[in-house]
Amino acid sequence: MEGGGGEELAVGCVLSLRTTLGDEIEGQIVAYDRPSNILVIQEGSSNAGARRNIRLLKANYIQDFTYLKKAEDPLDLNKCYIDLAGLQAREEASLRQAEIEAERIGVGVTSEAQSLFDALSKTLPVRWDKTVIVVMNEVRVSIPYLPENVTGGTPAANDRVKKVLEFERKRLQARGPGQF
Amino acid sequence: MQRMNLQQGRPFANGYSSRRVDTVVGTRTESKTQVRKSASPNFVSTNGTRVGRPTSPSRDRLIYVLTCLVGHHVEVHVKNGSIISGIFHATNADGDFEIVLKMAQVIKDGSVRERKSDHDSIKKPQPMVIPARELVQVLAKDVSLSDEFTPGQSCEKRKDLMIDSVISHSHHLETERELAPWMPGEDDPECPELENIFDGTFDRKWDQFETNEALFGVKSTFNEELYTTKLERGPQMRDLEKIALKIAREIEGEETQDLHLAEERGFSYHDDFNLDEESRYSAVRREVNGSGLRENENSDMEAYGSGIIAGSLGLATSGSCSDSLSKKNGNEAQASCNETQASSTSSSVVEEACLYTLADKGLGLSSVDVSSELKSDCIARSSSLEDEIRLDDNQIKDQGGKSERMAIQDSQTSDDVNTSIKSEEVSISAPLYDPSSSGQGNIITESSDSPVRGKLPAASESVDPPIRQGSSTSSSEYAHAESNRPFLSPSTSCGSLSSEKSTLNPNAKEFKLNPNAKSFTPSSSVRLHAAIPDGSFYQASNVNAVQHMHGLPMGVGVGPSFSHQPVFYNPQAAQIQSPQAYINPNGPVYGQQMIVGQHPQFYYVQSYPPQEMPHKGRKF
Numbered sequence: 001m002e003g004g005g006g007e008e009l010a011v012g013c014v015l016s017l018r019t020t021l022g023d024e025i026e027g028q029i030v031a032y033d034r035p036s037n038i039l040v041i042q043e044g045s046s047n048a049g050a051r052r053n054i055r056l057l058k059a060n061y062i063q064d065f066t067y068l069k070k071a072e073d074p075l076d077l078n079k080c081y082i083d084l085a086g087l088q089a090r091e092e093a094s095l096r097q098a099e100i101e102a103e104r105i106g107v108g109v110t111s112e113a114q115s116l117f118d119a120l121s122k123t124l125p126v127r128w129d130k131t132v133i134v135v136m137n138e139v140r141v142s143i144p145y146l147p148e149n150v151t152g153g154t155p156a157a158n159d160r161v162k163k164v165l166e167f168e169r170k171r172l173q174a175r176g177p178g179q180f
Numbered sequence: 181m182q183r184m185n186l187q188q189g190r191p192f193a194n195g196y197s198s199r200r201v202d203t204v205v206g207t208r209t210e211s212k213t214q215v216r217k218s219a220s221p222n223f224v225s226t227n228g229t230r231v232g233r234p235t236s237p238s239r240d241r242l243i244y245v246l247t248c249l250v251g252h253h254v255e256v257h258v259k260n261g262s263i264i265s266g267i268f269h270a271t272n273a274d275g276d277f278e279i280v281l282k283m284a285q286v287i288k289d290g291s292v293r294e295r296k297s298d299h300d301s302i303k304k305p306q307p308m309v310i311p312a313r314e315l316v317q318v319l320a321k322d323v324s325l326s327d328e329f330t331p332g333q334s335c336e337k338r339k340d341l342m343i344d345s346v347i348s349h350s351h352h353l354e355t356e357r358e359l360a361p362w363m364p365g366e367d368d369p370e371c372p373e374l375e376n377i378f379d380g381t382f383d384r385k386w387d388q389f390e391t392n393e394a395l396f397g398v399k400s401t402f403n404e405e406l407y408t409t410k411l412e413r414g415p416q417m418r419d420l421e422k423i424a425l426k427i428a429r430e431i432e433g434e435e436t437q438d439l440h441l442a443e444e445r446g447f448s449y450h451d452d453f454n455l456d457e458e459s460r461y462s463a464v465r466r467e468v469n470g471s472g473l474r475e476n477e478n479s480d481m482e483a484y485g486s487g488i489i490a491g492s493l494g495l496a497t498s499g500s501c502s503d504s505l506s507k508k509n510g511n512e513a514q515a516s517c518n519e520t521q522a523s524s525t526s527s528s529v530v531e532e533a534c535l536y537t538l539a540d541k542g543l544g545l546s547s548v549d550v551s552s553e554l555k556s557d558c559i560a561r562s563s564s565l566e567d568e569i570r571l572d573d574n575q576i577k578d579q580g581g582k583s584e585r586m587a588i589q590d591s592q593t594s595d596d597v598n599t600s601i602k603s604e605e606v607s608i609s610a611p612l613y614d615p616s617s618s619g620q621g622n623i624i625t626e627s628s629d630s631p632v633r634g635k636l637p638a639a640s641e642s643v644d645p646p647i648r649q650g651s652s653t654s655s656s657e658y659a660h661a662e663s664n665r666p667f668l669s670p671s672t673s674c675g676s677l678s679s680e681k682s683t684l685n686p687n688a689k690e691f692k693l694n695p696n697a698k699s700f701t702p703s704s705s706v707r708l709h710a711a712i713p714d715g716s717f718y719q720a721s722n723v724n725a726v727q728h729m730h731g732l733p734m735g736v737g738v739g740p741s742f743s744h745q746p747v748f749y750n751p752q753a754a755q756i757q758s759p760q761a762y763i764n765p766n767g768p769v770y771g772q773q774m775i776v777g778q779h780p781q782f783y784y785v786q787s788y789p790p791q792e793m794p795h796k797g798r799k800f
Contacts, residue, residue, distance in 0.1 A: 080325075091269070
């Protein structure tokens with residue numbers, strides 16, 4: 001198969017290589033495109049049909065590599081079909097999921113605030129309102145997210161949010177001040 | 181494989197648009213459809229501007245891999261050490277493979293200092309383009325390259341089966357520490373590669389006991405024959421093995437009603453029913469024989485679908501339902517009954533739906549009536565159904581009023597259908613009820629020998645056809661308690677389903693169907709089980725006003741009223757050994773007792789002039 005430098009970069013070969021950025025990769029060559037200098041490697045065990053990690057690596061970043069062994073072509077050319085509809089559906093689903101997750105992240109808030117938000121979200125419905133955490137659509141927690149900053153809502157809800165907030169703060173601190 | 185229309189031939193230069201995907205993917209598709217080995221002319225032609233680019237199989241492979249990554253979550257490493265994470269959207273396949281990501285974020289910034297300070301904000305994810313010159317590598321996890329082609333199914337499956345990690349994926353933000361893969365230490369015992377342990381073929385030469393002894397000095401006392409049948413290892417071993425395999429194959433190829441077995445064996449059994457995943461794999465398995473009490477199972481109606489297949493049941497049920505219902509004031513019951521009938525595909529479900537609905541309604545008059553009607557119908561049906569029904573019936577009966585019985589009778593008398601239904605049950609050979617006869621007849625004959633006995637409700641009211649005995653349900657006719665059995669059932673069984681078991685006669689012999697049994701034309705409320713064992717049974721003329729069930733508090737003129745009907749007393753009662761033991765004094769005659777020739781008493785109402793129903797007095 002035409003490939004890069006001779007046999008070493010032929011499809012199916014198992015290599016162990018190191019990149020200039022310090023990554024160590026071991027896997028099987030799926031493809032190598034010379035013009036763009038991109039090498040496609042699949043990592044993982046050798047049983048077919050399983051899901052593997054795929055790396056597309058620019059070959060010019062390979063510092064050195066070792067040729068381990070030669071194996072057969074990982075791609076069965078007769079079975080290479082692409083389900084475009086499925087791909088698009090998957091993409092949409094991933095995007096939706098990512099958007100949902102993005103909603104949970106406050107813009108312009110500190111990571112500490114984000115951690116608090118996440119901790120609160122485990123048990124309470126929370127959402128961001130700029131930099132204010134809104135719990136159950138009633139209780140608002142503003143910067144710097146101390147128990148004193150909890151306002152709104154029924155007294156019961158307010159107290160509950162305060163308690164959870166204190167608890168989470170303690171926990172986050174206990175985990176390590178440098179954790180953030 | 182789909183073909184996408186190429187929207188534009190222009191290779192993507194800068195910026196990204198949704199068209200890009202079309203272009204890129206389209207070209208890839210095109211190239212894919214061509215022979216991959218050779219340069220794909222289509223690739224060039226569809227994309228006019230792609231002039232000087234060599235197309236090669238290796239490029240095609242690269243493009244194929246990239247296409248498989250669309251929609252996947254990837255990490256892009258760039259020259260300055262940063263890592264950008266996002267969803268792979270498109271690439272410039274005609275150019276130099278720039279990467280377009282959606283919802284991308286820089287998760288590791290290499291250009292600035294290593295770690296973000298505490299007060300760094302987290303940026304909102306946005307689409308990003310990574311130029312090719314910055315690109316170092318693209319890393320995608322858990323990609324399956326050659327399995328993409330399971331159209332639709334895999335997607336749906338993934339959607340349906342939400343595993344925990346998927347659901348809680350968004351909460352992965354709290355990582356307590358950096359996870360490092362486990363590496364075996366020096367002192368760890370050598371372990372075989374776990375993932376490869378089953379890769380190799382079965383190694384017959386490896387003996388675990390020898391190995392154990394060698395490694396640890398453990399002497400084994402394992403004797404295979406203690407745990408399994410002793411194999412005759414001799415010259416005939418081969419043949420025996422072949423025979424055994426053949427038998428195994430036959431068994432495994434058998435048809436089964438059990439959903440799980442069917443699935444194992446590869447029979448697509450559940451296509452007939454709209455069984456969702458829950459009923460297929462998670463729902464509690466109800467025994468087909470109905471050995472348990474089932475009181476409030478509205479929600480599990482579908483579960484019965486698997487074991488209970490009585491196609492004609494629905495028909496009969498509807499017949500009886502509508503008839504009885506029409507008479508009654510139970511409009512709602514009827515409505516529900518009808519609806520359930522209409523909607524349910526499985527007759528058993530219908531039946532149960534009806535019953536349950538009725539039960540739920542708090543047993544109005546109609547409900548009782550219906551239930552009784554249903555019972556007659558149902559009972560002939562699959563035993564499991566019967567069981568359920570009986571139970572429900574008991575409940576209903578218990579709750580219903582006695583007056584209903586009267587009502588039943590009235591309706592029954594007037595209703596030809598009702599009568600016929602009953603009679604139908606009585607005699608297999610002569611289905612009297614046209615509409616339902618087909619159904620019933622079918623059911624009757626096809627009823628399997630489910631252990632009816634288990635189901636005899638203690639309270640069986642009149643309808644209870646306890647006769648069931650484990651044998652053919654078909655000919656069981658139950659004497660309808662109705663007039664004769666005034667609602668004893670309620671008192672008797674008092675919905676004591678639990679007691680039903682006690683009324684069963686464990687020693688009862690199996691009921692054998694006698695196709696030559698006389699046709700039974702019961703009065704509406706009376707149902708008799710035809711004990712047909714050796715044909716000696718029915719003696720229609722023997723009507724001794726048997727006040728049937730012993731012990732039955734036939735309060736309201738039940739006994740005597742029977743005089744009209746040729747109550748059939750089993751002359752062979754004497755021969756019966758234990759039937760008494762199991763007759764519930766308060767209960768109606770149980771089908772169980774229809775043991776061959778053993779039934780001490782059961783009523784055989786030959787001709788039951790409707791008006792004669794003694795129930796009349798029974799307005800509870």
